[in-house]
Amino acid sequence: MRTIFEKIWAEHQVADLGGGTELLLVDRVLLHERTGGVALESLAAAGRKVMAPGQVFATMDHVVDTLPGRGDRTIMPTGTAFITATRAAARAAGITLFDLGDPRQGIVHVISPEQGIVLPGLTLVCPDSHTCSQGALGALAWGIGSTEAEHALATGTLRVRRPRTMRVTVNGRLAQGVTSKDLALHILARHGAGGARGHVVEYAGEAVRALSVEGRLTLCNLATEFAAFTAIIAPDDVVFDYLQGRPYAPKGARWDQAVAAWRQMYSDDGAVFDRTITLDAGAVAPMITWGNSPQHAVPLDQPVPAFQDVADHNTREAYDRALSYMAVTPGAPLVGLPIDAAFIGSCTNSRLEDLRRAAALLRGRKVAAGVRAICVPGSSRVKAEAEAEGLDRVFLDAGFEWREAGCSMCFFAGGESFGHRQRVVTSTNRNFESRQGPETRSHLASPETVAASAVAGRLADPRLLEV
Ligand SMILES: CC(C)[C@H](C(=O)O)[C@@H](O)C(=O)O
Numbered sequence: 001m002r003t004i005f006e007k008i009w010a011e012h013q014v015a016d017l018g019g020g021t022e023l024l025l026v027d028r029v030l031l032h033e034r035t036g037g038v039a040l041e042s043l044a045a046a047g048r049k050v051m052a053p054g055q056v057f058a059t060m061d062h063v064v065d066t067l068p069g070r071g072d073r074t075i076m077p078t079g080t081a082f083i084t085a086t087r088a089a090a091r092a093a094g095i096t097l098f099d100l101g102d103p104r105q106g107i108v109h110v111i112s113p114e115q116g117i118v119l120p121g122l123t124l125v126c127p128d129s130h131t132c133s134q135g136a137l138g139a140l141a142w143g144i145g146s147t148e149a150e151h152a153l154a155t156g157t158l159r160v161r162r163p164r165t166m167r168v169t170v171n172g173r174l175a176q177g178v179t180s181k182d183l184a185l186h187i188l189a190r191h192g193a194g195g196a197r198g199h200v201v202e203y204a205g206e207a208v209r210a211l212s213v214e215g216r217l218t219l220c221n222l223a224t225e226f227a228a229f230t231a232i233i234a235p236d237d238v239v240f241d242y243l244q245g246r247p248y249a250p251k252g253a254r255w256d257q258a259v260a261a262w263r264q265m266y267s268d269d270g271a272v273f274d275r276t277i278t279l280d281a282g283a284v285a286p287m288i289t290w291g292n293s294p295q296h297a298v299p300l301d302q303p304v305p306a307f308q309d310v311a312d313h314n315t316r317e318a319y320d321r322a323l324s325y326m327a328v329t330p331g332a333p334l335v336g337l338p339i340d341a342a343f344i345g346s347c348t349n350s351r352l353e354d355l356r357r358a359a360a361l362l363r364g365r366k367v368a369a370g371v372r373a374i375c376v377p378g379s380s381r382v383k384a385e386a387e388a389e390g391l392d393r394v395f396l397d398a399g400f401e402w403r404e405a406g407c408s409m410c411f412f413a414g415g416e417s418f419g420h421r422q423r424v425v426t427s428t429n430r431n432f433e434s435r436q437g438p439e440t441r442s443h444l445a446s447p448e449t450v451a452a453s454a455v456a457g458r459l460a461d462p463r464l465l466e467v
Pocket residue numbers: 034035062127128129130143411
């Protein structure tokens with residue numbers, strides 16, 4: 001009786017190195033220009049080669065501009081150097097690069113499923129903390145550091161400390177208008193941002209099985225905010241249907257063999273987890289964050305909590321600091337708080353389904369005067385597909401900017417930002433201090449909540465808008 005994690009782990013185990021650390025085979029390495037180029041360059045400088053270039057994929061997402069007409073020049077002063085260095089190193093190493101202008105370019109965690117690079121039962125690593133997203137396809141995918149990336153590139157293996165196991169079972173169905181982003185924030189609010197430390201989290205249960213691949217990617221994306229080693233969901237027909245025909249997915253007879261093997265990738269009845277949590281999907285409401293940690297989340301219709309309501313996961317000092325940084329008051333409603341900006345994008349919520357749901361609320365409506373609203377598709381392919389069905393017009397007509405694919409203002413690294421103390425409602429995953437610009441105040445929410453708030457000019461409940 002084994003969990004899905006134990007099955008994948010056993011298939012990839014090379015050696016027990018003692019002290020809880022094991023050597024694992026790595027099937028895929030993904031890189032981006034912010035951290036991946038550094039790993040490639042450092043490897044080359046040491047005179048070492050990429051062992052299996054066919055299993056390594058790089059993209060440009062973090063420092064590239066997302067303004068129309070972009071090129072190698074970037075708003076971020078040091079951005080160009082990251083781009084050109086990654087391009088040169090990728091060419092020299094013979095790996096696949098989804099460069100600027102390539103229709104396959106986009107945020108690494110968006111393009112990997114989209115291209116069929118991540119597959120059930122594989123091990124996949126990337127020097128980026130949100131690699132956990134890709135567990136949504138039934139792979140063991142986790143974020144690593146740059147030095148580990150070098151090791152994985154050179155040897156096709158990695159030393160890993162075996163994580164403990166945790167199952168989060170979500171029974172019942174999410175209510176109409178409640179998304180997997182809300183579910184992820186609900187879990188974080190309830191169990192804390194450190195709640196899964198040292199564990200690989202398997203999301204299971206009826207509500208999880210009912211999610212699309214896009215919805216599962218959003219749920220797994222926030223596992224790093226839960227301090228998990230990574231997240232995983234047992235693959236099923238929803239995943240197989242999604243993957244069939246993708247460029248790097250197996251074809252013909254190999255496809256049938258692969259699916260037969262993937263059907264064994266689930267946790268056996270009676271498999272034992274180190275921890276289990278059970279939740280009722282019916283208790284999840286649309287959520288919004290009020291503070292500077294993703295655990296600082298409450299249902300949209302609830303006020304900013306009093307300290308005694310969040311004391312289990314917060315110190316008084318952190319709580320007070322978050323209140324003052326965000327300029328919010330305990331007991332005061334969050335809905336109605338005036339906003340400066342609205343952002344739809346990031347590896348959390350920038351896939352076609354996210355854009356469709358936001359567009360459904362924006363059709364025939366206008367962004368409130370004085371609000372800067374931006375939509376950044378997660379990949380060039382998402383952008384092309386959205387444009388093919390006219391979603392770009394819906395965003396533009398409503399008053400949103402319509403951008404090229406990339407991380408964009410999910411994260412301010414010296415490039416574009418929302419500006420000093422701006423209040424932003426955002427479909428991203430991190431509301432840390434200055435995450436989206438100097439002293440910006442970020443409220444995390446679903447794309448629907450971002451769209452409804454952009455129209456209202458204030459934090460607003462999307463369920464109150466008629467579609
Ligand atoms: C730049 C990169 C290393 C970082 C990460 O690891 O997550 C970024 O993607 C982020 O979201 O903060």
